Amino acid sequence: MVMSLFLAELKRSWIQLVRYSSEVIGGMIGTTIIFYGLFLSARYIAGPAFQLGDRLDSIIVGYVLWTLMLFILGDIAGGLQQEARTGTLEQLFLSPYRAPTVFLMRTIASLLLNLAINLGILLLILLLTGSQLRFPPSLVFPLFTVLLGAYGISFAMGAMALILKQVQQLLGVFQFALLFLFTTPVETWTGTARTIGWLLPMAPGAGLLREVMARGAALNWMAWGLSLINGAVYFCVGIFLFQWATQTVKRQGKLGGY
Amino acid sequence: MQVLQAVHLQKFYRAQRKNVAAVQNVSLQISAGEVLAFLGPNGAGKTTTIKIIAGLIVPDAGQVKISGRDPHRDPKALRSIGAVLEGNRNVYWRLTPEENLEYFGVLRGLSQRVARQRSQILLERFDLQDKRRALTQTLSRGMQQKLAIAVALIHDPQLLLLDEPTLGLDVEATENVKRLVREIAAEGRAILLTTHQLDIAEDLSDRVAIINQGEIVVEEPTTDLIRQFSGTAYRIELEQPLDAERFHKLGSLATVVDQLQIHLPDPETLYSVLDILRPLPIVRIEKEQAKLTEIFLKLVREGSV
Numbered sequence: 001m002v003m004s005l006f007l008a009e010l011k012r013s014w015i016q017l018v019r020y021s022s023e024v025i026g027g028m029i030g031t032t033i034i035f036y037g038l039f040l041s042a043r044y045i046a047g048p049a050f051q052l053g054d055r056l057d058s059i060i061v062g063y064v065l066w067t068l069m070l071f072i073l074g075d076i077a078g079g080l081q082q083e084a085r086t087g088t089l090e091q092l093f094l095s096p097y098r099a100p101t102v103f104l105m106r107t108i109a110s111l112l113l114n115l116a117i118n119l120g121i122l123l124l125i126l127l128l129t130g131s132q133l134r135f136p137p138s139l140v141f142p143l144f145t146v147l148l149g150a151y152g153i154s155f156a157m158g159a160m161a162l163i164l165k166q167v168q169q170l171l172g173v174f175q176f177a178l179l180f181l182f183t184t185p186v187e188t189w190t191g192t193a194r195t196i197g198w199l200l201p202m203a204p205g206a207g208l209l210r211e212v213m214a215r216g217a218a219l220n221w222m223a224w225g226l227s228l229i230n231g232a233v234y235f236c237v238g239i240f241l242f243q244w245a246t247q248t249v250k251r252q253g254k255l256g257g258y
Numbered sequence: 259m260q261v262l263q264a265v266h267l268q269k270f271y272r273a274q275r276k277n278v279a280a281v282q283n284v285s286l287q288i289s290a291g292e293v294l295a296f297l298g299p300n301g302a303g304k305t306t307t308i309k310i311i312a313g314l315i316v317p318d319a320g321q322v323k324i325s326g327r328d329p330h331r332d333p334k335a336l337r338s339i340g341a342v343l344e345g346n347r348n349v350y351w352r353l354t355p356e357e358n359l360e361y362f363g364v365l366r367g368l369s370q371r372v373a374r375q376r377s378q379i380l381l382e383r384f385d386l387q388d389k390r391r392a393l394t395q396t397l398s399r400g401m402q403q404k405l406a407i408a409v410a411l412i413h414d415p416q417l418l419l420l421d422e423p424t425l426g427l428d429v430e431a432t433e434n435v436k437r438l439v440r441e442i443a444a445e446g447r448a449i450l451l452t453t454h455q456l457d458i459a460e461d462l463s464d465r466v467a468i469i470n471q472g473e474i475v476v477e478e479p480t481t482d483l484i485r486q487f488s489g490t491a492y493r494i495e496l497e498q499p500l501d502a503e504r505f506h507k508l509g510s511l512a513t514v515v516d517q518l519q520i521h522l523p524d525p526e527t528l529y530s531v532l533d534i535l536r537p538l539p540i541v542r543i544e545k546e547q548a549k550l551t552e553i554f555l556k557l558v559r560e561g562s563v
């Protein structure tokens with residue numbers, strides 16, 4: 001049952017991706033150029049002594065995770081807002097599958113496509129900057145915990161989109177907070193800051209990814225366990241908020257955007 | 259068989275610190291194969307009621323049962339509901355009709371295979387075969403509306419909710435939608451239809467419910483309602499003007515002659531009048547029927563004083 005829904009969502013995402021591929025390619029090139037611009041200006045300011053070494057690799061990991069996060073956020077929060085505006089949202093809520101199931105299937109389906117696009121962005125950046133990231137298979141574990149957190153945050157923002165309807169500006173500001181979150185090396189923090197680092201959404205998983213991919217360290221399973229708990233908690237909170245928002249909006253009669 | 263049973267629905271909204279009673283004590287029943295026209299002026303509470311029935315708005319009080327299931331508690335109830343909502347797109351404009359039908363089929367709980375079969379049947383039946391591979395956004399307004407109705411029927415629901423399905427359609431597209439509604443009801447589905455075009459309601463509905471300021475003012479079989487409000491008077495239409503002698507004779511029978519039309523307020527006089535008219539050609543004789551529009555205006559105005 002849910003499998004057919006997943007396949008239908010996969011097909012829908014694929015069709016839209018192919019049909020509107022220029023939008024996707026434009027987005028890919030755009031995000032790469034922004035990064036390259038940042039990279040060049042940093043080098044210009046720092047002068048010829050510009051040596052980032054594994055710091056550069058860390059920043060690339062953070063940046064690419066950030067773009068992945070933005071895709072997921074756009075899928076859920078942006079998608080909800082857009083469908084409320086065009087009027088397909090209420091049709092989705094007429095499904096015997098519950099709304100979180102529909103949206104989860106939807107974003108997991110487009111995740112496959114998003115991952116492929118992100119890999120493209122990553123390769124472009126590697127080519128442009130000459131960075132040497134490592135891709136050990138164990139990276140899927142921390143990636144998974146980052147994704148859990150990303151979905152949780154996106155569902156929470158989706159809840160906000162349902163209730164407020166206008167989240168465009170909010171999303172804009174929020175994106176910069178996320179960029180900060182993904183590029184700050186919380187894994188190197190110590191003391192109380194370290195504890196806060198464990199509590200921030202997605203930060204532990206992102207830290208592990210930097211260690212594995214940029215510094216070539218082995219995966220610390222203990223730390224991974226903690227990042228899994230972190231991801232799971234944010235995921236559950238996100239789904240809970242989303243459910244709560246749907247009920248609230250159904251009570252206010254504003255699901256379709258009165 | 260009762261498909262829809264909504265009892266004592268109640269919904270208040272808070273708007274600018276005032277409680278607006280959008281829906282008050284509304285009860286509706288529709289049986290299989292029946293079309294209920296749900297009429298009312300702007301802001302009367304039609305859309306709110308429809309969305310409560312579809313589980314999209316939670317009522318403050320009251321209960322909805324669709325084939326025995328409550329859409330607010332049991333998601334399975336949604337398998338029995340198809341809806342085309344007011345002023346919405348209802349379908350994806352970036353997909354083709356065929357893709358829309360298949361996607362929504364699965365979303366409504368069909369398997370991929372059944373969804374595909376049903377899409378083909380509906381494309382054919384709704385005369386969308388030629389356009390099945392065209393992007394929905396390029397279709398005419400009438401075709402988009404037909405597609406929305408087809409999508410609402412993809413999972414073979416017993417109850418179809420149509421909120422202003424002919425809004426913005428031209429004459430031909432409106433006739434198309436009317437024909438489809440008749441056919442869909444004839445298949446044994448229950449249909450709840452709102453419209454501001456009362457002639458459509460008169461043509462299509464088995465029963466009429468009129469809502470005003472959140473309350474149902476009247477709910478009756480359409481023909482009964484029209485009979486109730488129709489007088490007993492007759493009207494005769496002639497082919498050619500009356501001669502002076504007949505004109506004079508008719509005057510003594512308390513009739514009103516207006517060029518080719520003769521009004522008979524007293525039905526007792528019908529045959530005497532006909533005797534006078536013999537052998538003049540007659541275009542038609544009819545009992546004066548009230549129009550749903552007049553009845554509607556009368557009831558809604560009465561209700562508001």
Ligand SMILES: Nc1ncnc2c1ncn2[C@@H]1O[C@H](COP(=O)(O)OP(=O)(O)OP(=O)(O)O)[C@@H](O)[C@H]1O
Pocket residue numbers: 252253254258271272273278279280298299300301302303304305306307344
């Ligand atoms: N979400 C909401 N919040 C506050 N008030 C609302 C909301 N939805 C509807 N209303 C109010 O409730 C009343 C009923 O609205 P509703 O949309 O059900 O009317 P309607 O009969 O469908 O009207 P129309 O013929 O214009 O479509 C109106 O006074 C409307 O302003």
Ligand SMILES: [Mg+2]
Pocket residue numbers: 304305306344421
């Ligand atoms: Mg309405």
